Amino acid sequence: MVTASLHKRKSDLANSKRQLEILSNGIFQSEDLPKFADKIAETSQFPLRSKTLEVLQINVGYMCNQVCEHCHVDAGPDRQEIMTKETMLQCLEVIKKTGAHTLDLTGGAPEMNPHFRWFVDEASKIGIKDFIVRSNLTIIKANKKFADLPEFFKSHNVHVVSSMPHWTQGKTDKQRGTGVFSQSIEALKELNAVGYGMPDSNLRLDLVYNPSGAFLPANQASLEKDFKKALLEDFNIHFHNLFAITNLPISRFLDYLIASDNYEDYMYTLVEAYNPEAVKNVMCTNTLSVSWDGYLYDCDFNQMLQLPVNSKVKHISEYNEYLLKGRPIAISQHCYGCTAGAGSSCQGSVT
Amino acid sequence: MQKTYYDPADLKKFGNISDWNEELGKKFFDYYGKVFEEGALSEREKSLIALAVAHTIQCPYCIDAYTGDGLQRGITKAEMMEALHVAAAIRGGASLVHGVQMMNKVNKLDM
Numbered sequence: 001m002v003t004a005s006l007h008k009r010k011s012d013l014a015n016s017k018r019q020l021e022i023l024s025n026g027i028f029q030s031e032d033l034p035k036f037a038d039k040i041a042e043t044s045q046f047p048l049r050s051k052t053l054e055v056l057q058i059n060v061g062y063m064c065n066q067v068c069e070h071c072h073v074d075a076g077p078d079r080q081e082i083m084t085k086e087t088m089l090q091c092l093e094v095i096k097k098t099g100a101h102t103l104d105l106t107g108g109a110p111e112m113n114p115h116f117r118w119f120v121d122e123a124s125k126i127g128i129k130d131f132i133v134r135s136n137l138t139i140i141k142a143n144k145k146f147a148d149l150p151e152f153f154k155s156h157n158v159h160v161v162s163s164m165p166h167w168t169q170g171k172t173d174k175q176r177g178t179g180v181f182s183q184s185i186e187a188l189k190e191l192n193a194v195g196y197g198m199p200d201s202n203l204r205l206d207l208v209y210n211p212s213g214a215f216l217p218a219n220q221a222s223l224e225k226d227f228k229k230a231l232l233e234d235f236n237i238h239f240h241n242l243f244a245i246t247n248l249p250i251s252r253f254l255d256y257l258i259a260s261d262n263y264e265d266y267m268y269t270l271v272e273a274y275n276p277e278a279v280k281n282v283m284c285t286n287t288l289s290v291s292w293d294g295y296l297y298d299c300d301f302n303q304m305l306q307l308p309v310n311s312k313v314k315h316i317s318e319y320n321e322y323l324l325k326g327r328p329i330a331i332s333q334h335c336y337g338c339t340a341g342a343g344s345s346c347q348g349s350v351t
Numbered sequence: 352m353q354k355t356y357y358d359p360a361d362l363k364k365f366g367n368i369s370d371w372n373e374e375l376g377k378k379f380f381d382y383y384g385k386v387f388e389e390g391a392l393s394e395r396e397k398s399l400i401a402l403a404v405a406h407t408i409q410c411p412y413c414i415d416a417y418t419g420d421g422l423q424r425g426i427t428k429a430e431m432m433e434a435l436h437v438a439a440a441i442r443g444g445a446s447l448v449h450g451v452q453m454m455n456k457v458n459k460l461d462m
């Protein structure tokens with residue numbers, strides 16, 4: 001089991017340049033597999049360009065109470081990168097003037113940022129249509145000071161999106177009585193208790209599912225059906241939608257792929273499942289990602305690879321939606337993760 | 352020369368069988384695709400049947416393919432192993448049930 005981030009372990013892969021090298025060498029250099037740019041050029045979709053901004057995603061820090069093996073952020077308790085109040089103030093100015101309908105806070109565990117509550121308080125006053133917080137569930141049970149989060153979310157009408165391990169792991173964890181699964185179940189019960197995820201409730205609770213290994217997620221609709229049935233029957237838990245998200249071959253998931261000798265097979269799987277229809281709706285076309293230190297990226301994955309936006313505007317302090325629109329997206333072979341099968345984004349499938 | 356009869360990389364080339372007979376290859380893959388579509392049985396149930404049959408015919412390509420397919424569909428290890436025991440039980444049973452034939456023969460020949 002992983003207990004420290006790649007950064008803490010001083011792994012080779014903590015270096016984003018090294019990750020980008022791996023993604024361009026080997027099977028892609030030898031042309032056993034086509035590069036992403038060439039693949040999308042087949043259907044005249046190169047260069048990929050951003051359209052009208054709809055989602056502003058802000059990463060408020062890489063610190064997390066968990067150290068998930070597949071984490072593309074390389075988050076963990078040992079990460080010190082945390083958004084300052086000053087950068088948050090700059091973000092608030094942008095939220096006031098953006099045309100985006102969705103604000104999406106992520107991390108790490110966003111709740112671990114010491115200014116998190118203040119920021120949510122201020123941002124919710126601006127009245128953006130959909131205000132998402134990505135909460136990992138276990139944080140609610142991690143420490144007494146987080147116990148009132150369900151009430152806090154409710155009072156700010158926050159849309160909660162939570163990562164959930166596969167429901168079947170519950171069978172084992174339920175017996176053992178410990179672990180991430182049972183804590184997540186407890187947290188979900190608490191969210192349900194204040195109204196989150198209930199059938200007719202306006203308090204939105206959606207779950208995110210990532211495969212727990214080197215395979216693609218199944219059809220989102222059928223997974224949702226399975227999750228709903230199991231969580232209701234076994235634990236009397238309700239939620240609204242399930243987002244099935246493909247693991248992208250970067251950061252800790254890339255480390256896992258290489259260490260388990262699955263990297264090449266996984267890239268073949270992604271490329272074989274390539275769907276040109278999904279390219280039209282990849283999330284970088286309508287999303288902008290802001291890092292803990294205020295820099296702008298096409299998506300959270302590019303943020304972790306430190307591939308900045310191709311624009312004169314690089315930082316939230318110089319934000320200009322007009323100038324950012326239509327920029328060519330920075331791509332590499334990790335992008336195949338967004339275009340496999342039904343496609344994948346922070347909101348799940350894209351086709 | 353290749354040192355083994357089976358190469359995992361060959362699974363990816365399955366579609367190439369159409370190169371030498373396009374008509375029959377196409378008919379086969381159309382049929383194959385149709386068989387695994389959701390029908391009276393779910394895609395999930397069909398995947399488990401395929402996994403069990405794969406072990407019965409001991410096809411390494413099929414075992415590889417339907418283990419991956421099962422994981423992707425969220426089929427659990429417990430479900431996969433139970434499906435295999437169904438295959439094993441039928442296989443073992445098929446041997447043993449012929450014991451009746453053996454017994455008939457012995458009873459006929461033996462004084």
Ligand code: SF4
Pocket residue numbers: 064065066067068070071072073074075076107108109136163
């Ligand atoms: S996947 Fe989410 S919960 Fe897990 S370590 Fe990464 S940020 Fe934390």
Ligand code: SF4
Pocket residue numbers: 282283284285298299300301302329330331332334335336338
């Ligand atoms: S990884 Fe980012 S840049 Fe690449 S396709 Fe996905 S969203 Fe777009």
